[in-house]
Amino acid sequence: MNDSIKVLLVDDEEEFVTTLAERLEMRGFDPSIATSGDQALSMVQDKAFDLIVLDLMMPGIGGLEVMKQIKSANPEMPIILLTGQGSTKEGMEGMNQGAFDFLMKPLDIEELISQIHEALGKTSA
Amino acid sequence: MNQETEKTLAFFGRMTANLTHEFKNILAIIQESAGLMEDIMAISPLAKDKYQERFNNSMNTIKNQLQRGMEMASRFNRFAHSPDHNSAELELGETMVHFCTLTERFARLKHITLQADSQNGQEIKITTNPLLLYMVLFYSLDACLSVLPAQCEIRLISAKKDENAAVEIACTGKQAPSPEQFFTGLRQSNAWGELENTAEQLNAELKCNTDDLRFYLILK
Numbered sequence: 499m500n501d502s503i504k505v506l507l508v509d510d511e512e513e514f515v516t517t518l519a520e521r522l523e524m525r526g527f528d529p530s531i532a533t534s535g536d537q538a539l540s541m542v543q544d545k546a547f548d549l550i551v552l553d554l555m556m557p558g559i560g561g562l563e564v565m566k567q568i569k570s571a572n573p574e575m576p577i578i579l580l581t582g583q584g585s586t587k588e589g590m591e592g593m594n595q596g597a598f599d600f601l602m603k604p605l606d607i608e609e610l611i612s613q614i615h616e617a618l619g620k621t622s623a
Numbered sequence: 624m625n626q627e628t629e630k631t632l633a634f635f636g637r638m639t640a641n642l643t644h645e646f647k648n649i650l651a652i653i654q655e656s657a658g659l660m661e662d663i664m665a666i667s668p669l670a671k672d673k674y675q676e677r678f679n680n681s682m683n684t685i686k687n688q689l690q691r692g693m694e695m696a697s698r699f700n701r702f703a704h705s706p707d708h709n710s711a712e713l714e715l716g717e718t719m720v721h722f723c724t725l726t727e728r729f730a731r732l733k734h735i736t737l738q739a740d741s742q743n744g745q746e747i748k749i750t751t752n753p754l755l756l757y758m759v760l761f762y763s764l765d766a767c768l769s770v771l772p773a774q775c776e777i778r779l780i781s782a783k784k785d786e787n788a789a790v791e792i793a794c795t796g797k798q799a800p801s802p803e804q805f806f807t808g809l810r811q812s813n814a815w816g817e818l819e820n821t822a823e824q825l826n827a828e829l830k831c832n833t834d835d836l837r838f839y840l841i842l843k
Contacts (some may be wrong), residue, residue: 517684
């Protein structure tokens with residue numbers, strides 16, 4: 499049921515995002531990765547994604563600004579935020595600005611998948 | 624709570640929040656790498672052989688991140704002990720390396736490179752207040768980060784200046800501002816005011832080299 503779900507994973511920690519992509523791929527997703535906000539913004543112009551998983555705190559353009567720019571071009575794009583902060587404040591702020599939900603790092607992949615399905619209106623297997 | 628205590632707590636708060644964020648990233652990478660190994664093993668007991676390269680890559684990632692985490696934890700521990708004594712003997716070059724490891728992320732978030740260096744590789748021993756020294760280094764960095772654009776470099780160099788131990792803060796970069804703009808920006812930043820006050824408490828002299836983007840903390 500994950501076939502053809504195109505997910506863009508955005509995080510400046512390359513090893514994290516690469517491994518997460520590999521794990522999602524093993525579960526049938528079609529993941530792509532970006533390691534900066536700039537790269538993510540350029541990728542969304544070239545390819546249609548079903549959903550974006552976006553780290554909040556990145557060098558250069560931060561997660562909230564990236565989300566704002568993506569949402570201004572495509573308001574319906576579901577975005578799940580990742581936060582490494584100890585509190586939920588930044589995640590809540592992101593939800594107020596249009597994110598579907600937020601997850602804390604380190605994350606549980608099954609929880610992420612469940613959130614992806616929920617955001618896309620699918621039922622988890 | 625007096626103003627000095629508030630200032631010290633605010634400094635510790637920013638440093639601690641920065642370091643715990645780094646720890647979370649390290650743990651997230653370890654978790655995903657361990658998870659990937661588990662996924663591979665779950666495919667079949669023979670999968671380990673088929674996916675040997677992926678398995679080895681994940682194992683190496685875990686080892687590297689554990690090393691990164693352990694080094695960060697040791698440095699964090701050392702930093703946390705900095706208020707223990709008002710005076711302690713430190714090797715200045717090693718202290719610069721330590722400080723840069725702790726604060727590299729602040730620079731990285733602005734696409735700026737932070738590097739520790741020592742003049743002629745010489746060892747410089749000083750007896751000083753470790754907490755105040757970290758605070759002046761932090762305010763120096765914070766002031767520079769508020770003025771410099773992305774792709775610049777900040778070097779903290781342990782040096783001798785007029786027979787005194789000193790820290791040279793040298794900034795470079797193709798897009799860097801002119802010395803005049805740089806020092807005007809520094810002096811207008813909140814961090815610079817804190818730097819001047821804390822340097823005075825540390826009995827350190829601030830000396831600016833207005834020919835280029837360089838200033839000194841002379842430790843007396």
